[in-house]
Ligand SMILES: NC(=O)c1ccc[n+]([C@@H]2O[C@H](COP(=O)([O-])OP(=O)(O)OC[C@H]3O[C@@H](n4cnc5c(N)ncnc54)[C@H](O)[C@@H]3O)[C@@H](O)[C@H]2O)c1
């Protein structure tokens with residue numbers, strides 16, 4: 001979607017709305033969006049938002065994209081201010097800020113300022129900026145007369161606000177007297193510090209909404225826990241810069257958000273800094289940074305539009321989320337049998353990708369959202385993860401109900417806690433899952449998800465043994481596969497043979513039976529497949545680190561796969577007992593970080609040479625294998641402390657080679 005120019009957006013350059021370009025469908029949508037913007041503003045400024053800020057912003061952004069000049073967008077605050085408080089008029093109207101949500105938009109704003117200032121003598125904007133934290137609270141104007149606090153008025157619609165003087169007078173950071181004479185209007189934000197919220201209002205989750213509520217209580221209760229921080233003073237002509245303005249506010253005894261003079265590059269670095277941790281460490285909530293042209297003279301030259309200065313912007317923290325409509329709710333059966341609800345939505349562009357499918361996590365989430373076909377929902381995509389439905393923004397349809405049968409095989413589903421599952425072992429989704437697990441555990445990198453899907457769909461693979469009976473032509477005959485790939489894939493799985501016992505057990509993909517558990521069993525004396533298969537639940541349960549649940553899963557899982565395992569063994573795919581001899585005999589190894597080869601393959605390498613793989617760094621560990629032996633990670637540090645040797649994968653191979661040769665020479 002095209003980003004609308006910040007300055008001209010409201011100035012009538014774009015003529016979408018009402019013009020010939022607006023088709024009926026758009027007009028309807030525009031009216032609908034505008035109404036919702038107003039409704040949500042009214043709720044929000046009254047302290048009772050129904051939807052999240054991200055959802056609200058998504059609606060407002062969509063309206064701006066469809067109708068940049070819409071009058072609703074030019075307004076500040078809410079026009080329908082219903083209040084029991086006395087209304088009061090601001091002598092100098094209170095405005096808002098235009099926003100940018102990424103570096104490019106910020107740079108564009110600077111460029112635009114330069115363009116507008118082309119004919120004026122001024123220092124480069126990008127070198128003369130001022131930046132302050134953008135407090136997420138309630139705007140307030142506080143008036144002093146001859147050094148005495150006389151009035152405090154909320155922003156309201158910018159012109160008329162509520163006179164909540166009695167409450168503001170009790171808030172922290174609002175001096176009753178200041179040493180400045182004359183008439184003074186200072187502007188700031190009412191916030192509730194997180195520490196105060198925790199102490200005085202346990203259970204409350206939104207400091208902003210709480211602060212809004214407290215500010216407007218008639219009995220004034222709780223107002224003393226709010227804080228006001230200031231960032232502006234109206235019309236104080238002798239102050240030349242934002243920096244001086246903040247200094248001056250502080251000298252008068254007002255608290256301010258953190259702020260400072262800055263260049264454009266520094267602002268961007270600071271923004272990243274805040275986004276990646278500094279923001280989370282604050283004792284109050286901010287929703288971005290405010291970036292100003294430092295010189296107030298230049299700000300005046302730039303002027304403002306719709307009560308939004310051109311010489312400042314809100315540099316908001318991005319929330320990559322958009323509103324879209326639910327077309328259907330699907331229930332996909334996954335490889336473990338778990339049924340995952342997915343919302344199919346009207347395609348929307350999110351963080352550079354078109355999104356049509358969004359996860360609904362599980363049946364419990366579907367229920368708590370109350371989501372249904374036709375609803376408008378907020379879809380997010382954070383750090384490139386799977387798109388996710390955050391909330392229902394506008395309820396339109398009837399809520400979706402979890403299915404009772406599997407969409408893949410039709411079997412009845414079972415409920416387990418928050419999840420529903422297909423337990424049918426011959427369900428195609430589960431077969432794919434098991435094959436996938438096998439391939440993963442043995443470390444056959446050539447094999448992709450798609451190939452497995454194709455083989456299962458073609459009925460060529462139903463269980464792990466089938467993998468070993470595949471012919472080159474079976475794979476080569478599939479769509480978009482050739483002989484070369486086919487050969488590579490088949491060679492790879494055959495090269496992995498024989499499988500060590502822990503790898504074999506892990507490859508079966510039995511619930512709760514990961515590599516660590518398999519190793520635990522082996523080191524507890526269950527060194528052969530036979531021993532493990534005949535073990536009773538009770539005897540496994542007492543192995544330290546196992547417990548009753550895992551023991552039950554193992555016994556049940558092995559029994560359920562009995563025939564499959566028998567067929568594997570009959571075909572010679574038999575796990576090998578760890579070599580008690582071999583070049584690495586009596587040595588222990590542990591892997592950390594990502595290697596160049598899959599963990600399973602490395603484990604196999606160590607174990608087939610008689611070594612033992614440990615899951616963590618302990619005193620008995622001989623070798624820690626990692627990409628960078630000079631690493632300062634906690635695992636590496638610990639290993640050094642124990643005198644463990646730190647080596648790379650290559651050094652591991654050399655070690656095997658050396659020890660093999662040494663043994664050969666001795667023998
Ligand atoms: N959830 C909802 O239903 C809903 C509805 C309406 C609005 N909203 C939210 O309200 C916000 C929009 O409101 P807005 O028009 O007041 O704009 P804004 O709050 O995004 O930005 C302008 C305001 O920032 C404040 N501010 C904080 N620190 C500042 C500083 N250092 N310098 C200057 N100003 C500073 C001022 O009060 C100023 O008026 C959005 O975040 C939107 O998501 C939410």
Ligand SMILES: [Zn+2]
Nearest residue numbers: 406409422427
């Ligand atoms: Zn099924």
